[in-house]
Amino acid sequence: MTIIDFLSQRSFVQPQQKAYTFMADGKEEKESLSYQQLDRQARAIAALLQNYRSEGQRALLLYPQGLEVIAAFFGCLYAGVIAIPAPAPEASRLKRTLPRLRAIVKDAEASLILSTPEIIALLKGTYLAESDSFEWIATAKTDWNLADDWERPELTGDRVAYLQYTSGSTSTPKGVKISHENILQNSAYIKQAWSYDTDSIAATWLPYFHDYGLVDGLIQPIYSGIPSYLMSPITFLKRPLRWLELISRYGVTNTGGPNFAYDRCVSSFKPEQLAALDLSSWRVAHSGAETIRAQTLENFVATFGACGFQRQAFYPAYGLAEATLVVTTRKLEEAVKILSLDVDALKVNCAREATEASRGSWTVVSCGHPIGDFQTAIVNPETCCLCEEGEIGELWIAGSSISQGYWHRIQETKQVFAAYIRNSDRGPFYRTGDLGFFQDGEFFFTGRLKELIVIDGVNHYPQDLEITIEQSHPLIRVNSVAAFAIEVDGREGLAIAAEIQSQPKQPEAIIRAIQQAIAQNHEIEVVGIALLKKGGILKTSSGKIERRACAQEFLAGTLEAWMVWQNRQLLLK
Known part of the structure; x- marks a missing residue:
């Protein structure tokens, strides 16, 4: 069939x-x-x-x-x-x-x-x-x-x-x-x-x-x-509220999108529009395809709760094309789980909840439990050994939804679709290239292995850095920042591309704000900053930021930028 x-x-x-x-x-x-x-x-x-x-x-x-x-x-x-x-x-x-x-x-x-x-x-x-x-x-x-x-x-x-x-x-x-x-x-x-x-x-x-x-x-x-x-x-991109109006008009029960979709609805609504919206029919508001932010969920509920939207309608999920679509999501009977992790522990691949003694914290949203017949494992990507409980590693998955592999790419298919855990007979698994951990059976996504920024032996997640940058100056646009590593004098350094609302009159102030925020919150020196025009951040068709592509264009000098700061110099475009 x-x-x-x-x-x-x-x-x-x-x-x-x-x-x-x-x-x-x-x-x-x-x-x-x-x-x-x-x-x-x-x-x-x-x-x-x-x-x-x-x-x-x-x-x-x-x-x-x-x-x-x-x-x-x-x-x-x-x-x-x-x-x-x-x-x-x-x-x-x-x-x-x-x-x-x-x-x-x-x-x-x-x-x-x-x-x-x-x-x-x-x-x-x-x-x-x-x-x-x-x-x-x-x-x-x-x-x-x-x-x-x-x-x-x-x-x-x-x-x-x-x-x-x-x-x-x-x-x-x-x-x-x-x-x-x-x-x-x-x-x-x-x-x-x-x-x-x-x-x-x-x-x-x-x-x-x-x-x-x-x-x-x-x-x-x-x-x-x-x-x-x-x-x-x-x-949707031009008029996000049309999505919510459609839900209201037809009594839609199941719909969703990436995290940025919910942010766009919050940022574009006008108070007088709320009275005409009825979101009480919306039972399943799924969210996936990019990092799910706790603040996004809170803002959406605070804004549209008056329209009948219920917090329990949120279904965060994790998935990817190689697994057809969904791998994990929230269970009906459970609430969305949110953890606050110790940032110092994260730097050494440890998922430890933050305490009052922690120097800083990073909030992560659960992507829920594996669905169907999916089998999962958290594995050290270098040794291919199982990670200890509480250790962050690469997610490996197996199940009947897993693809047969990549078209005409026999060697790459063998490398990533036929992985076995070392010192065991467990496999074959598909190597997702995604980092995270499990707690009480729920998967928490922390980032992409290829996008992890390692400076002086310390791990930094780009999403964490990007949130800090967004909050550093009011002209920086939300969901329009990319943090990535570039090589400077033989060492990796942090570079940033950030869209801003309009051509800046005082670009030095924005650059200083970014540098100070990163230094105070993450103890990293920034080696390059590109202030981009609206729409300048490279994104995939699903709205995910293409950090590696941004890094390539930053180095090539082809980003749509108002100006670039590099080698301690401000370069006008």
């Missing part, structure tokens, strides 16, 4: 029930698809693809957010074609987005591009069209009567359904192979963990090409048989 069986069955049992409704500007119902309509469109697209003898081939999906991409995605699954959801190129950003798109096409050896006539016309005028031969398919022009010609392919659980490309550098994107079994297993676990039932109503603004938006936003509604309302990520 596969997810296409779920859609096929729902089209037979609930043919006229709306599956998805797309909201233009997050406000007006622009278009909708019933189960029957979606099934018919998917079968027609599949029949069209079968005319190209495309089973097992890779198809790039390039669409604006909407319903067309959903039909195309399921059309690929119905045809046994491996779908590759990817961000649609924009004419104004082609120079930045095309190299990554080209790298994905090359890595996956894609032979099909499914898109809109407008996007196809845009791409045919670029080197992407000149250097590769594709079948360009504008799915909106499909004759839906082709649905009757569809022939069901032989699909087994281990067949790859789609490739989820990770947000790495443009030259080395990695395609995570997600099988039909992976989809069903993780969907079942999510349904139970986040209490999807016949009364649930879902909503999402998350992009379809991100695992969070695809698995929970598009696949879960079909798996659970519930209606879902979609809006564009661009609409």
Whole structure:
């Protein structure tokens, strides 16, 4: 059985029930698809693809957010074609987005591009069209009567359904192979963990090409048989309150997003808007894809509690594409657990709760318990031995939701998907590259192994430094700071990139404030600071800050900066 069986069955049992409704500007119902309509469109697209003898081939999906991409995605699954959801190129950003798109096409050896006539016309005028031969398919022009010609392919659980490309550098994107079994297993676990039932109503603004938006936003509604309302990520970023208005209007029960989404709602609301919001239906407000901040949860409850939002609706979670989506999340019967850790202990990889005697503390939010059949271990990333209780290490995971590996990357797959704990027969595990610890069965994420900043043998977590920087000066924008290490005279030093509200009249004051805050709270000397224009911080499609990319552009001098302070000099851009 596969997810296409779920859609096929729902089209037979609930043919006229709306599956998805797309909201233009997050406000007006622009278009909708019933189960029957979606099934018919998917079968027609599949029949069209079968005319190209495309089973097992890779198809790039390039669409604006909407319903067309959903039909195309399921059309690929119905045809046994491996779908590759990817961000649609924009004419104004082609120079930045095309190299990554080209790298994905090359890595996956894609032979099909499914898109809109407008996007196809845009791409045919670029080197992407000149250097590769594709079948360009504008799915909106499909004759839906082709649905009757569809022939069901032989699909087994281990067949790859789609490739989820990770947000790495443009030259080395990695395609995570997600099988039909992976989809069903993780969907079942999510349904139970986040209490999807016949009364649930879902909503999402998350992009379809991100695992969070695809698995929970598009696949879960079909798996659970519930209606879902979609809006564009661009609409959310411009008008965050439209998300909450949608929840209020339709009685949405299950929806969520990264930590920054909740911050944006708090920072953009106006007091007079609260009276019109009713968030009492919102039972599951999941949060993942980036570090979850305790202050964000507190601020959101304080702001929207008057609208009926309940604190117990928060479901912090941890997940990643290599595990399909969710690995851990809060249990229904438990409250969100928040710990205050001793900062000196953290520097030596020890998770010890802060006391009155502690010189400083760092707050971490629990990501909950492992769901489904996930097995977990905290392992020393260098020795591959199990960590002691209370010791911070790398999270290793195993389970039926774990991907088979990376597309055409045999050696890397072997290194990270087939790890065994030293001096034991436990394995194989997937090495997440994420650091954290367990307490009372709950996972606490502390940071990315590759982003850990080690100065003079002492560990510093970038998220901790970034919070300090945000609070150091009122002109520094929230969720728009990156802390990273650069090499200076053969040693690692701390560098910072921070967006500010507007061109600073006194940049020296901001730089001094950052230096003093870091020195007082973390006892580190800052060796470089870039004060960036709004939007200058590099982020992934899901809103996560790309610290390594920021470091590369800092060193190259290509950040969109008002000014840069380095080598004790202020350089105007």
